[in-house]
Amino acid sequence: xxxxxxxxxxxxxAALAALTAWALRPQPLAVxxxxxxxxxxxxxxxxxxxTRVRDRYVIAAPLAGxxxxxxxxxxxxxxxxxxxxELMPTAPALLDARSQRELRERIGAAEAQLAxxxxxxxxxxxxxxxxxADRDRQARLSQEGFVSQTxxxxxxxxxxxxxxxxxxxxxxxEAARYELAQARAAMTRVESxxxxxxxxxxxxxxxxxxxxxxxxxxxxxxxxxxxxxADPRSLDAVVDVLSQExxxxxxxxxxxxxxxQGVAPLGARVRLVExxxxxxxxxxxxxxxxxxxxxxxxxxxxxxxxxxxxxRVEAHIVTYQQEKAVKVPVxxxxxxxxxxxxFVVDGGHARxxxxxxxxxxxxxxxxxxxLKPGERVVAYPSDALxxxxxxxxxxxx
Numbered sequence: 001x002x003x004x005x006x007x008x009x010x011x012x013x014a015a016l017a018a019l020t021a022w023a024l025r026p027q028p029l030a031v032x033x034x035x036x037x038x039x040x041x042x043x044x045x046x047x048x049x050x051t052r053v054r055d056r057y058v059i060a061a062p063l064a065g066x067x068x069x070x071x072x073x074x075x076x077x078x079x080x081x082x083x084x085x086e087l088m089p090t091a092p093a094l095l096d097a098r099s100q101r102e103l104r105e106r107i108g109a110a111e112a113q114l115a116x117x118x119x120x121x122x123x124x125x126x127x128x129x130x131x132x133a134d135r136d137r138q139a140r141l142s143q144e145g146f147v148s149q150t151x152x153x154x155x156x157x158x159x160x161x162x163x164x165x166x167x168x169x170x171x172x173x174e175a176a177r178y179e180l181a182q183a184r185a186a187m188t189r190v191e192s193x194x195x196x197x198x199x200x201x202x203x204x205x206x207x208x209x210x211x212x213x214x215x216x217x218x219x220x221x222x223x224x225x226x227x228x229x230a231d232p233r234s235l236d237a238v239v240d241v242l243s244q245e246x247x248x249x250x251x252x253x254x255x256x257x258x259x260x261q262g263v264a265p266l267g268a269r270v271r272l273v274e275x276x277x278x279x280x281x282x283x284x285x286x287x288x289x290x291x292x293x294x295x296x297x298x299x300x301x302x303x304x305x306x307x308x309x310x311x312r313v314e315a316h317i318v319t320y321q322q323e324k325a326v327k328v329p330v331x332x333x334x335x336x337x338x339x340x341x342x343f344v345v346d347g348g349h350a351r352x353x354x355x356x357x358x359x360x361x362x363x364x365x366x367x368x369x370x371l372k373p374g375e376r377v378v379a380y381p382s383d384a385l386x387x388x389x390x391x392x393x394x395x396x397x
Contacts, residue, residue: 028391029384032379034329036376036377038324040322040323041322041327041361042321043361043366045319046314047239047242050311051237053210053232053234053235056210056309057171057175057207061087061201061223063222066087066220067087075208078208080174082203084203085201085214086200086201087200100187107180113179120173121166121169124165127162135155157252174204179204182201207232208229208231209227209228209229210230211228212226213226239313241293242288242289246273251273253319254298255295257315258313258314259304259314266304268315269298273291274294277291278290293315328365328377329365330361332380339354341355342355342378342381343387344371344376349388355371
């Protein structure tokens, strides 16, 4: 074999070896990537709840008898002192000595309830005056820069809540006054010997009919509910959350309430975290300890045409906020010992990097160390991906 042939053979063998090495080299893994961003981060507790009217009044039968057909319909407006039903008392029950004694005791109970309502009204008025003084004080301090805007907003929320409490106490006093008048009227008609007359049942407050417990004509017992009345636009929301999540919720925290498609979320604030939990069985049959959280709407409901008592809402209670934070999708993080790690794409290779991410929500994690805005990380890394492995980029978003 000549020298030239040997040289050509060597070149052919080297080319074949190079081709074989190129064919057997590890293929790059196709991965989805996401960009590390910078912006507002918030941590929320989200769950379903429902709306409820603040002050609900159930008008009941003041005595046993026969009620005429109620002409009202659900949704009809009702004025204060408007007659909502007419009762024809049952003669034997009204002429019975025991029933007369019960009516007398009912008058005493109604008088005590009225006195209690008046005392409650004075109490709520004093609390409102204190809340107004606190609001004015916080406003002055806020203008001078001694307190935060949040403290001032909480003082204004406390004043609005106190105003509503005064309204509720005033309505309760009116209701107690009408209850006393009805009890006295019942006794007067018994003593006058006219048990067969029609007894009008009037509404103690103005509102809208929410429910008719007794619409058709028929016999009713003493205290049987007839009509339920409330203001359907005076609402709050009740959300039951897991007890381990409720420990992070405090009164005054902001929240968003989603009430349906096509309607922008409504702002709200936490008014109360109930002190007692209850057991609820989930859809999977698991017993859970849950706590009711009461939310007040922080904006008027005028822009929402259809909302009322018992409407479903999806609440997002904000437990933590930071305006400028480094964020990464939670799908890009994986456990590395006791901490977290992520694969950063650098020059076509995946580099594992330890990350400190103390807070997360259902979509994003807030990163305090390990990643910088603008870097790209592997989303949902598989077990086949190792540190330094070649990757082929495929943008996830």
